Amino acid sequence: MWRIALRMLLGDRPKYLALVCGLGFAVLLISQQAAIFMGLLIRATGPLQNVAQPDLWVANKFVRYVSETRALSDEDLSRVRSTPGVLWAEPFFSSRVQCDLPSGNSRYIQLVGIDRTTMVGQPPVVTEGRLEDLRIEGAVLVEESARSKLENVRIGDTLKLNDRRAIVVGYCRAKPGFDSPAVVYTTYANCLRFVPLGRNAMTYVLVKVRPGADVRRVQEEIGRLPDVAAFTHAEMTDRTVRFILIETGIGINFGITVLLGLIVGLAVSGAIFYQFTMENSRNYAVLKAMGARRGALIGMVLLQAVWVGLIGYGVGVGCTALFTLQSRQPGMELAAYFPWQLLVGSLVGMILCISVGSLLSLRRVLRLEPAVVFK
Amino acid sequence: MSGAAEHAVRLRGVRKRFGRGNTEVRALRGVDLDLAAGQLVMLVGPSGCGKTTLVSVISGVLDADEGVAEVFGVDWGTLSAEQKTARRAELVGFVFQQFNLLAPLRAWENVAVPLVVRGTPLPRAKQAAVEALRRVGLADRAEALPAQLSGGMQQRVAIARALVGRPRLLVCDEPTANLDARTGQTVMDLIKEAASGRDEQGRRRCVIVVTHDNRTFHYADRIEEMEDGVLKQTPAEFILREATHAEPHAASAGGAGGVAGGPPRPGGAIDADF
Ligand SMILES: Nc1ncnc2c1ncn2[C@@H]1O[C@H](COP(=O)(O)OP(=O)(O)OP(=O)(O)O)[C@@H](O)[C@H]1O
Ligand SMILES: [Mg+2]
Numbered sequence: 001m002w003r004i005a006l007r008m009l010l011g012d013r014p015k016y017l018a019l020v021c022g023l024g025f026a027v028l029l030i031s032q033q034a035a036i037f038m039g040l041l042i043r044a045t046g047p048l049q050n051v052a053q054p055d056l057w058v059a060n061k062f063v064r065y066v067s068e069t070r071a072l073s074d075e076d077l078s079r080v081r082s083t084p085g086v087l088w089a090e091p092f093f094s095s096r097v098q099c100d101l102p103s104g105n106s107r108y109i110q111l112v113g114i115d116r117t118t119m120v121g122q123p124p125v126v127t128e129g130r131l132e133d134l135r136i137e138g139a140v141l142v143e144e145s146a147r148s149k150l151e152n153v154r155i156g157d158t159l160k161l162n163d164r165r166a167i168v169v170g171y172c173r174a175k176p177g178f179d180s181p182a183v184v185y186t187t188y189a190n191c192l193r194f195v196p197l198g199r200n201a202m203t204y205v206l207v208k209v210r211p212g213a214d215v216r217r218v219q220e221e222i223g224r225l226p227d228v229a230a231f232t233h234a235e236m237t238d239r240t241v242r243f244i245l246i247e248t249g250i251g252i253n254f255g256i257t258v259l260l261g262l263i264v265g266l267a268v269s270g271a272i273f274y275q276f277t278m279e280n281s282r283n284y285a286v287l288k289a290m291g292a293r294r295g296a297l298i299g300m301v302l303l304q305a306v307w308v309g310l311i312g313y314g315v316g317v318g319c320t321a322l323f324t325l326q327s328r329q330p331g332m333e334l335a336a337y338f339p340w341q342l343l344v345g346s347l348v349g350m351i352l353c354i355s356v357g358s359l360l361s362l363r364r365v366l367r368l369e370p371a372v373v374f375k
Numbered sequence: 376m377s378g379a380a381e382h383a384v385r386l387r388g389v390r391k392r393f394g395r396g397n398t399e400v401r402a403l404r405g406v407d408l409d410l411a412a413g414q415l416v417m418l419v420g421p422s423g424c425g426k427t428t429l430v431s432v433i434s435g436v437l438d439a440d441e442g443v444a445e446v447f448g449v450d451w452g453t454l455s456a457e458q459k460t461a462r463r464a465e466l467v468g469f470v471f472q473q474f475n476l477l478a479p480l481r482a483w484e485n486v487a488v489p490l491v492v493r494g495t496p497l498p499r500a501k502q503a504a505v506e507a508l509r510r511v512g513l514a515d516r517a518e519a520l521p522a523q524l525s526g527g528m529q530q531r532v533a534i535a536r537a538l539v540g541r542p543r544l545l546v547c548d549e550p551t552a553n554l555d556a557r558t559g560q561t562v563m564d565l566i567k568e569a570a571s572g573r574d575e576q577g578r579r580r581c582v583i584v585v586t587h588d589n590r591t592f593h594y595a596d597r598i599e600e601m602e603d604g605v606l607k608q609t610p611a612e613f614i615l616r617e618a619t620h621a622e623p624h625a626a627s628a629g630g631a632g633g634v635a636g637g638p639p640r641p642g643g644a645i646d647a648d649f
Contacts, residue, residue, distance in 0.1 A: 001491060004480065011479025286475045289436050291464020292492045294457060371437040373475055374427045374548050 001292070005300035008280055009307060015276045016308070022272055023312025024319070026265020026353055030258050031320040031338070031346035037254040039327065039337040044244045045237045046175030047094065047112075051121045054206035055215050057236050058089070058222055061229035065243035066236055067110075067177040069095045072202040076228055080205045083221045085213035090115040092204040093191040096181070100160035101151050109146070110181040111161065112174075113191030120206050123185050129155055129170015134187050139169040146182030147171070159184075161194040178244060265353035269312070273305060273357030277364055281372070288370040297365050305358035313350040317343060382448070383544060383581030384410035384433055389442035391428055402428040403439070404604035412447075412543070412579035415570035415594060417586055420601030426585045427548055429601065433583065434467045434546045435459050447543050464493050468537030470547040470566070474529045476521040482532045483508060483517040489540040507535035511565055527558030534565050541574045545582040551591060559588065567594045 009016055047066050048057075058080050060070035072091075080089045093113030100106045114121040116135055123131075123141060133139055140159065142150060153159065159166045166186070176183050186194070188202075195201055207230065209218050215232065222230040231239065245251035277284075284297060320338060327336040391403040402425040410416055418426050431437035432444050435451045444451045449462050468489070469475075476485045486504035491497065508517050511531040521529055530550060537545055547566055551559030563584075570582040584595070592598065600607045 003484075003497070004477065004488070004491070007479040007484070008477070282475065283477050286477065287488065287492065288460065289434075289463065289469055290489045290492050291460050293460055296492070369437070371431045373436065373469065373471060374431055 001296045001300055002303055004287070005303045006307065008283060008300075009276075009304045012276065012279070015272060015279075019269060019272050019276065019308040020312050020315060022268035023265060023308060023350060023353055024315030026261050026269065027313050027316025027346050027350050028319045029261030029264065029316075030349045031317055031342055032323055032336075033254055033257040033261065034342050034345060035320055035324055035336040035338045037250070037258075038339070038342065040178065040250065041241050041244055042337050043176065044178035045240050047177050048233060048236055048240065050124055050174045051092070051206065052124075053120055053208065054090075055209045056207040056219060056222065056230040056232060058205040058207055058228050058230045059203070060227060061223075063229075063239070064247065065178075065240040067094065067179075067240075069203050072205060072228065074202075076225070077202060077205050079225050080207060080222055080228070083218065083225070085210050085218040085221065087208040087210040087213075088118070088120075089205050089207045090118055090120040091188045091202040092121045092206050093188050093195075093201060094203045095191075095195060095201075097161050097194060099150070099182075099184070100163075102153065102157050102159070103151055105151065107149065108181065109150070109161075110177065110183045111191060111194065112183060112185050113188040114185065116187040116189045123172035123174040125173040127171045127173055131170075131172075133169035134185065134190075136167070136169060138164070138166050138190060138193070139186065140166045140190070141170045141172045141185040142168055143176065143183035143185070144171055144173045145176060146184065149182040162196070164194050166190070166194065178240075262349050262352065265349065266356050269308075269353045270356040270360065273308070273354065274360045274364070276304075277301065277361035281364065281368055284365050285368050285370050285372045288368060289373045294366065298362060301358055301361050301365055305354040305361070309350050309354040312353075313347060316350075317346060320346075382409065383412040383414075383446065384408060384583075385443070385445040386433070387443040389429075389432055389439045389444055391425075391432060391437070391440050401604055403432065405442070406604075406606055408599070408606060410581055410583070410597075412581045413571070414596040415567060415582045415584060417584050417592065417595040417598045418601060419586060419592075419598060422587075424601045425604045426601055430546050430548055430583055430585055434469065434544065435463050464489065465540070466543050468540065468542035468545045470530070470533050470537045470545070470550045472549040472552045474521070474526070474533045474553075476529055476532060476536075478521055480520075481517070482513065482519050482521070482524065485521065485532055486536045486539050489536060493540065503539055504535070507539040508532070510538075511535045525558075526554050527561060530554060530558070530562050531565065534562065534569070538569055538572065541572070543574050543578060543580055545569055545580060547582070547584045549585055549587065551586065551588050556590060559591065563591050563594050570596070 045066060060072060063070050077089065077091055080086060093111070095111055096108050097111040098106060099109045119131060123143070126141065127144055129141065134141060142153060153168050155168055155170060157168045159168065172185060174183055174185070192201060207218070207222070209215050219230045219232070222228060287297065324336040324338040386406050386408040389403050389406040392399055392401045394400055406429060418429065420426055428437065432439045433446060435446065439452065446466055449466065451459060454462065477488065483501060483504040486507050487497070487500040490500035490503055505514065505517050508514055511534055513528060513531055513535070516524060516528060521532070524532065545566070550566060551562055554562060566582060566584060570580060572580050574580065
């Protein structure tokens with residue numbers, strides 16, 4: 001019976017291909033859009049992932065996501081430093097700054113400032129040059145993916161950040177933020193030279209809790225200080241993701257695309273599969289007349305549905321995987337992330353797609369009067 | 376064999392109508408019929424008189440609205456859909472006007488379908504299918520797809536399929552209508568041969584052939600004529616068969632209502648094993 005079912009399916013080449021393509025396309029749409037979406041979310045939390053050491057991120061209490069700049073003052077820093085349970089607290093700067101290139105061209109960069117002595121918040125990897133050279137006055141490290149954006153500046157080249165001279169001392173690798181700006185690292189001390197904000201120029205105070213101290217307690221203590229709040233890494237990630245999801249409208253947009261994919265998949269594959277069954281209804285009637293049992297017929301329809309479903313799923317997920325790999329190539333602006341949860345999610349989408357078609361088909365086949373064989 | 380075992384088909388007051396109200400068609404309007412095993416019975420009559428409906432009821436693919444339809448002691452009306460399906464699989468073989476082969480399946484696969492449906496393992500089903508194809512003279516076309524066969528060959532494949540499970544009842548609805556005279560004759564020869572076949576327990580078979588084709592009438596052991604949903608009391612025509620089959624059947628001459636229990640004919644050239 002299985003054999004008959006598959007022969008029926010594969011015997012009708014055009015419909016078979018249409019089914020596989022329809023399902024594949026739906027799965028592709030669903031999984032690829034979801035992958036981009038997750039990629040964007042992950043990218044948005046990039047600046048958080050770059051910094052591993054601190055237990056708490058202290059920021060203005062109204063901060064909505066990690067790349068938002070709401071300045072803290074030196075007083076805030078010293079108040080945090082004197083909070084019980086704090087092992088160390090260092091300033092961390094992050095802001096949009098105008099940068100003039102050697103050619104005379106100019107663009108905006110994301111300037112990240114770390115503490116000059118402890119280097120807390122340093123870039124994860126230094127690819128060329130030395131981290132220590134950042135201590136030189138006006139020194140900056142350029143993030144690898146920013147090379148081309150900054151017209152391939154070389155070590156020793158001079159940039160102008162807000163009209164103040166900066167010298168490139170090396171390259172590093174770090175995750176850019178949501179809108180993937182060109183990231184440039186320097187020390188907090190240098191930042192104060194480049195960015196004329198007086199002493200109120202800190203974006204975060206990065207805090208390490210004393211060994212044995214309770215992070216929650218310290219967090220609460222800092223929360224009692226005026227204007228600031230302390231967030232754990234997870235809380236900050238959460239805030240960022242929620243901001244992107246809700247306040248940027250990106251969540252809704254991608255949600256709609258994924259839903260569209262699902263609807264297209266449901267409609268197209270459902271309709272084609274049902275039509276395929278309709279065209280085979282004489283065959284089913286013949287089988288019925290010859291004594292094929294209910295269970296066997298149900299099995300045949302489901303086997304066909306699962307068959308095209310799995311192949312369509314393979315095609316769709318395969319395309320998304322290729323796309324994801326492509327987006328990993330250096331210099332690609334595409335963000336895609338393809339975790340196993342997404343595989344499961346698109347599998348569920350695929351199952352939804354084929355179940356509509358197969359339920360309709362089953363209804364048709366089971367209600368079929370075997371007497372039509374004589375017609 | 377007891378008399379009851381010889382009783383192949385028994386219909387009593389069978390009625391069937393299609394549609395409702397203005398569009399109502401009374402396709403069967405009280406049919407009584409008794410057929411004995413070992414016979415080839417032809418059902419003739421004008422188009423639309425209910426022949427197909429009648430054989431559908433007899434073969435258990437269509438439920439009668441009223442009356443009793445029994446085949447070899449199985450009363451279709453008392454069975455559930457699943458039970459009917461199971462009994463059909465073992466009792467009835469079908470040959471259709473438009474062959475109804477499954478296009479994507481090879482000839483032997485088509486022939487094996489009734490066995491596969493009953494759960495016979497594929498290697499055994501294949502063996503039986505190839506053997507059945509040999510009997511209809513298509514041993515060399517076992518691997519062909521239906522589209523690669525002529526109409527006559529397709530109908531022969533269909534006959535092999537109908538007989539591979541050795542059913543006790545063979546129902547053929549206009550088996551020669553889509554074929555030219557010569558191929559039609561080959562097909563009728565095979566059907567005639569089947570009428571003297573037996574099932575696995577050696578019990579005789581009953582063959583019902585619906586036809587319009589008066590060139591095939593001489594194959595009949597008995598002819599029943601239908602008109603407007605009922606069987607005519609006295610068959611209008613009775614065509615004598617060729618000399619070899621000339622012995623008259625008393626019961627056939629008696630018309631509907633009597634059990635037509637002709638004596639089993641000698642096998643002769645006919646393969647009684649099919
Ligand atoms: N499924 C159906 N729905 C409605 N009417 C039907 C159906 N099947 C048969 N009929 C009607 O019942 C009557 C008998 O039909 P049937 O097919 O039994 O005739 P027939 O003797 O086989 O005719 P033919 O020689 O043309 O095949 C016809 O009037 C036909 O229109
Ligand atoms: Mg008919």
